[in-house]
Amino acid sequence: MSPHPRYPHVFQPLRINRLEVKNRIFMPAHTTNFGAHHLPSERHATYHRMRARGGVAMNIFEAVRVSENTLGRPQGVAGFLPGAVDAFRRVAEAVHEEGGLLLGQVCHMGRQIEGDFERTVSSSASRLRWSPTAYLPRDMRRWEMEEIRDAHVRTSLNLLEAGLDGIELHWGHGHLLQQFLSPLSNVREDDYGGSTENRMRFPLEVLAALRRAVGAETCLGIRISAEEFVEGGLHLDEACAIVARLVPERLADFIHVSHSAYHMSHSLGTQMADMALDPAPFRALPGAIRSVVRKAGSEIPVFTVCKYRGLEEVEAMLAAGEADMVGMARAHVADPELVAKHRDGREGELRPCIGCNQGCAQRLELNIALTCMVNPMAGREAEWPExxxxxxxxxxxxxxxxxxxxxxxxxxxxxxxxxxxxxxxxxxxxxxxxxxxxxxxxxxxxxxxxxxxxxxxxxxxxxxxxxxxxxxxxxxxxxxxxxxxxxxxxxQPMVLADGTAALTMEAVLANPNLLGGRVAVYDTTGDWAALGFIEHLATAGGDAGLGREVTVFTPVAGFAWRTTIYSTTSTRKRLREKGVAIRTLRAVTGFAAPKLTLEDVSTGTTEVLDGFDTLVACQHNRxxxxxxxxxxxxxxxxxxxxxxxxxxxxxxxxxxxxxxxxxx
Structure with missing residues (x-):
């Protein structure tokens, strides 16, 4: 078979253990919220079928929970429950009928699952919270670790019995095994904490138990976060040391390099990097890990993921030797036929992922089924074909x-x-x-x-x-x-109690000259438009932004409450760097430059602030x-x-x- 004229590396086959992968594109595990009674649904089967039909070589089913205390949302899919084998078999058959492969990602979420639905207690390596608003998790005892190890084995064997082609063990994204790996979440003083070798001990025990259970000829790999992007966390140099220690064990058939931790900071915002984030920092990670793997004398494939939209980017990564396979999740939510369209020279028909995070990540956070702004058919393929x-x-x-x-x-x-x-x-x-x-x-x-x-x-x-x-x-x-x-x-302009009319977002975008240098923004929507507008005001750089001094006021106790933490954790970092002040529980009642009159809605008292040239109100339109x-x-x-x-x-x-x- 002659190489593809435009994407010669993309359409090369690859062998992973005994699996023959027809091209270098896989669809990584990503939450869909399609589960029914904690089991895969027919919606899952159709969703995965359409991506396999569209040319994806290998689908990885979203995080399969291994025990009751990591089920989380009702739509979270488990692999240990009665009926799991039959339910997963239907998904595997759908993918196989289209010529694709299906792996299952086995996972325990650890501390970020608080058990509200199942009335369970969250567990972690140490008693450290992932978010300031979270409960403290229970620090796991040795007997609990053994139970979780065995739960990974039980779930993996069920998936293989269902006909799945292999297993991916989740060592990343701040879930339980990464909580042991990372110094950010592991401060244990026993044999499972402290040094890198000690922090690796439990993840390696789980991986070794899986290898013993599934055998040498079953495809088994890991997903690892090579960089947490947070101070005190796991960074690339230590991730490379972990991989260097792992490779000689010959336990993993591939290493899927991701990044981030479930930590209420910029780290979480990088996990599903939105349109505002430059992918360059993520692109540097797999090459560094692959270099370590090759120096250790291993040829096992290294995968890369995050914000790949077209096969041009994929071809460049593969040609440069930075990775062996490339994962495209949101791009395949947007267009299930992405691979086929590139293969057949139909790039002009592509439905692009725009990285807005509104139909995918935001609905994930709300426990609602995934969809997509540019592709309303996502998740509805059975009722809405092309x-x-x-x-x-x-x-x-x-x-x-x-x-x-x-x-x-x-x-x-x-x-x-x-x-x-x-x-x-x-x-x-x-x-x-x-x-x-x-x-x-x-x-x-x-x-x-x-x-x-x-x-x-x-x-x-x-x-x-x-x-x-x-x-x-x-x-x-x-x-x-x-x-x-x-x-x-x-x-519609907001008219304040004193008769003052604030500027609208639309008026300012049409004519930035209406603005002074010090801008008060009054946001009553908490929505994406206001969030983008606030950052635009504070961003310096000619056409790229306006570079104003910005203070945000809102009458509620939160900020950007109708968006998602999978974007706002990074946005808040940028706003902090740009000096944007956010003041909650403040209702704007009057403005006469330079004085802004506010009501503290918690006490009902009035305060007057000095130093504003312009007031812009973000409110819902008519x-x-x-x-x-x-x-x-x-x-x-x-x-x-x-x-x-x-x-x-x-x-x-x-x-x-x-x-x-x-x-x-």
Missing amino acids: PEADRAAVPKKVLVVGGGPGGAEAAWVAAARGHDVTLWERGERLGGQLALAPEMALRDDFRLLLDYQARRLAATGVKVVVSKAADAAAIRDFGADAVVLATGSAP PEDGLEAELRALGLAPVLAGDCLTPRTALEAVFEGHRAARGI
Whole structure:
């Protein structure tokens, strides 16, 4: 077989123990929240099937819990329960039918599982919390460690009985075995604490027990965090020393190099690095580990992961000898056919991951099933196949009013299903309010979604009309069989108790000259738009930001409460570096520069602060929903999508636009 002309290294096969891997792309374990009664569901089977069909060589099933006191959320999947073998067998068969391999990642989460659902106690190497708001875990006794070791074995044997092709043992991400490895979480004074060798002892005991149980010819590897990115934690030099100690044991058939710890700091924010984070620090890790492996005389493969979006990046890593396989999780949430599209020269059709963390990481934190802003079909593959494969029984004339992310999604999906679609947008360009996002510092990647939707509109033949203001009569006269209203929302200035009107985000983004040097931001939304805007204000660098002195006020006891810790832990680090002050439980009641009047909502007292030039209020917009009543009065029944229903985020707008098109 001749090498692929563009990706010669990507499409080379690889042998891992007795497994023959057809290319160098795997889908790493990642939480989906698809579990049912702590077992894999049919939703899991379909999800993994579609990624294997799309060309992924090897799927790794999300963290399989090994004991009751690490189950966590109700959707957490266990491998030790009755019925586990049959449930996992269905997932394995689905992947195998598509020519892929399926490994299972076995894991005990340790201290970050507080047992609220199962009424269990969290355990760890030491009595140290992962978060200031967490309970103290129990420091494990020797007998408990033996039980957990044996639980890993029991679960792994069940997975292999179910037909899985191998096991990945989780030594990373701040879970239990990393809690023993890391000096950040292990301050034991017995044989399992102190030196690197002692801290390795329990993880090695578990790995050795697994090897004895599964045999020499079963694929068994580890996932390790090579860098925790937190002071006092596990760093690359010690991770290299751990790997150098591990390799001569000949226990692992691969080393999957990741990073981060479950620690309420920037470390956690690196685990699923969002669009604001440069991937360069993560790219340096696997090469260093691979160098140690090769110097030890071993040829076992080294895997790499985090924020790989296209095979161009993968090919570069493989060609440079920095890794042997590359994991792409969120990229495959966004596009299950990513590998096939690259292989077949269809890169222009790619649905890109934008690293927003809203459909994946945020829903993970909320114990809700995974989805994706750019791919609302993620996790719904059984009911929503690709639109071209879900042709409408009766083609219709469709009018979509509004060219924001919800309207654009509705238009191209309806057209792909065979409808004759026209899109009216009252502005001069598509994108709605989301078109402002790429103008903000560190939010450039939202442009990837807008560009993708524009390509799909063109490819599916949607007739796009811009600068077209729609009224009810024009819509009626157009004579559509179906009308989708995606008219969005409009900003409204916040009027304070003293009659003062604050600036809006939209006004400032359109005209930064409205700002003075010292800016007060009053956020009542806690949402992504406000978070990005705050950082944009504080970021210096010409077009990349405005470089203002920023203080944030919010009437609640938290900050950015409608986002996710998988992003905000890193964002807060950057805001601290930029000098952004955050003051909670403060309601802004008046402003007359330079004085800002506040109410301390905990006591009801008033305070006046000096030194502000500008006040910007982040509050929810007003829905632009007037056309709905007018159309219903004319006997039309439009379907609404996005902010015209009620203002939220682009995640909901895209989903509702997609759902509207499926219903036509």
